[in-house]
Amino acid sequence: MTSGSDALAAYIHDIEHGTVVLIGARDEASKNLTDTAKAAIKTCGATMIDGLSHRGAYALVGIKGGPALAEDIKRTTEGYAVAVARMEVVFSPKSKMPICDARVPVLPVEGYLSQGNLNLDAGCRYNLYETAQATQCLQGSWIVLTGSSNTLLEFGNLVNLLAPDEYHIRRDGKMIDTSAAVDAVIENGQVTHWETISNELPECRQVDIAVANQNRAECKKAIENLVVRAPAYGSGSVRITFLLSYFWYRTSLALEVVGEDTLWSGAEVAVVTQVGAWYSACVEERNNDSCPRKELLAMDRDPAIQVFKDEMEEVFWQMDSFCTGGGRAATLGCNVQTISWANEVRDNENFQVMNAQIEQAMAVRQSSSFRLIDVFRLGGSMPFEVVEGHGSQILNLWVWTVMFNAMCPAALAARGAYAVWAGNLCSGTEARFENCPDYSSSCLNGRRCKKWECMNSIPCTLTVTDLPLVGNTEGLCDDRMNITEFLADPILMDEPLDLDACHRGSLRPRLWCLQDVEWLLPLVSVIAALCIVGVQYAWETSRQKATRQSLESSKEDMSEARAVEADKTVTIQVHDEFEVGQEVPQEKPSADASKLRATNGEFAEDVMSSAPYAMKPKTHIEQLNSEATEAAMDINKPECHANAEEDLQKLEAREAKESATADTARLAQMVGTRKAGNRYPLGLARFMGSTHVALGNLFAKGATHPVYFFGWGFTWVPCFFMLSGFVLFSAYLKNPKEETMIQYVLRRSTTIYPLYAFSLIPAFIMQKSLGTMSADWPTLLAQSFLLQA
Secondary structure, three states: OHHHHHHHHHHHHHOOOOOEEEEEEOOOOOOOOOHHHHHHHHOOOOOOHHHOOOOOEEEEEEEOOOOEEEEEEEOOOOOOOOOOOOOOOOOOHHHHOOEOOOOOOEOOOOEEEEOOEEEEOOOOEOOOOOHHHHHHHHOOEEEEEEEOHHHHHHHHHHHHHHOHHHHHOOOOOOOOOOEEEEEEEEEOOEEEEEEEEEOOOHHHOOOOHHHHHHHHHHHHHHHHHHHHOOOOOOOOEEEEEEEEOOOHHHHHHHHHHHHHOOOOOOOEEEEEEEOOHHHHHHHHHOOOOOOOOHHHHOOOHHHHHHHHHHHHHHHHHHHHHHHOOOOOOOOOOEEEEOOOOOOOHHHHHHHHHHHHHHHHHHHOOOOOOEEEEOHHHHHHOOHHHEEOOEEOHHHHHHHHHHHHHHHOOHHHOOOOOEEEEEOOOOOHHHOOHHHOHHHHHHHOOOOOOOHHHHOOOOOOEEEEEOOOOOOOOOOOOOOOOOHHHHOOOOOOOOOOOHHHHOOOOOOOOOOOOOOOOOOHHHHHHHHHHHHHHHHHHHHHHHHHHHHHHHHHHHHHHHHHHHHHHHHHHHHHHHHOOOOOOOOOOOOOOOHHHHHHHHHHHHHHHHHHHHOOOOOOOOOOOOOOOHHHHHHHHOOOOHHHHHHHHHHHHHHHHHHHHHHHHHHHHHHHHHHOOHHHOOOHHHHHHHHHHHHHHHHHHHHOOOOOOOOOOHHHHHOHHHHHHHHHHHHHOHHHHHOOOOOOHHHHHHHHHOOOHHHHHOOHHHHHHHHHHHOOOOOOHHHHHHHHHHHOO
């Protein structure tokens, strides 16, 4: 946001030498205050500005090109910075300025806003009109407005000026996009008639011009039905009609309906029109959902501006006869406004191109009754009164003040030359949702919540007084005074503001708002993390212990089972030694027999070492059943040898399988489940990332520096990419080979980084070329390469 510092430096540079300058910095100004801006402030005598720290306060009363008359600086929590200096008061010549001639084709609007008052470069001033004077001027008149959201705000501000109770009354059509037309009649400061046409009416949808022309007759009939429902004309009434006109063809239809009306034929008509922003929006945004005119979506800017120009020329040709000579609006006149000043650089550039087309078209036809009101330059004279491309009540009422000077007799103006604004949301600098609680609570259940609607929903009263008079100032500042006595209770210098710790700048308040204990949340988070790690460690330890016990138990069970199986075999072999003492036929041992004896010997040894009970000596011969005896007697039969060999082969296979299982389990226990891939880093990363995103977004609602974890809620993108990197390449967790950092970067360079090259880098180039980049390029580079890797 260095552009703000650049603008500040440029503004200070243009101030004339010798001018007394008051400069203040509040929470939080140090972050984006560049060296260029600080150097500009030093030209006003500043000597302490380099010491402005995070969330610190600074105050200066200085002279451009001269010394500082007073200067003060405070660090965080130290309170207000107060600078008080004595100066000679010179009466402003504004009260003696001539009144601007408003019966001219182009009214002067360029200047600057000071304390709510417009100071014109033209060296003149406008008459001011309070509610009573504006009502008297407009009685018996019909004000017709066509345009989109900014024109709707002008409609609402005029209604609220003439009928202040309307601030507290909810009506259909007060919000943009809800009504295609609104018709209101005000009498004796009260709205006595209010009718609307829904913006969802199919025949009045502002779509492609071919379709709109097909529906024109039906839409005209609907508007005529709205107009004829108004009460009969009365000389004490004021009628205000708004027709939503994204495009010029709807303004043409509105002029046609008003020109043919007979119910209010005795009223003087004034026309206010501002059309053009939606031509730009359809081309620049190319949003199918927001742009109702699809044919413009396929156009580039220049062809779309040509469409804007051609359709505007048709309407201006129609207004030539409507606004001049003996036309319907020849007395009060027609006010063609340029497209409003916007906050976005791209919008302002487009609007300047389109406004040049308006000025060019008006140059050959403008007159005292067919006027050009340069709302764009008027908004540029008070840029802080524009929020999200829409004017505050101060800006909108100054627009009406300029037009009142063209429509109303000077004799009806209020006595005085100084405007005083009373209300919490008169200025765009006060546009915060906590200042409009009724709107905030209702918009949460509506279609949207906009600060520009918020700041036009709270009562704001314009009163006119004489310039503040100050007598002799000699000695007024000689005695030291506690200036905090003038601050509203209960705020004291030694008491921190709640807003410093819990800035509720969003619609939903933060969950943590305790003053002076911001450290508690990170402490709780760290303790919770340690507890989670401890519980996880205990759980892992108990699971490993249970695994060891299970392995030992299974090994014992396996040994016992093998021993029982071997016992049966050995018992049979013991009885195979022939109790009758007969001689065993001496034959040449075969290879199979040798193998059998070797196997029996080794296995018997294993069984003896692992058997859970003592084997009985061979001299003890148990009583065998008849089947066992027969088996012993028939030991020398060939089939007996075959059966024994088969049984031993099965036993060997089962032993090998159980041994392999045990070895595998022991190996897995030794390497820490490496065989399935070590998932702990991935799980830890997911847990930390999830906590990072969830707690960060919950905590950062409305938070300001230096609250701990302020930036958590704004770093979920790098965290997401980090997690995705783990997931995409989790297969490498199975690889026991360790990687160096260089190897890791090289591997990533052939996989993930090319994706950045085709996504982030083009996006960076486009945002840089359009001037809409929200961060500096080093930040984006670090984010894409380091954080997201």
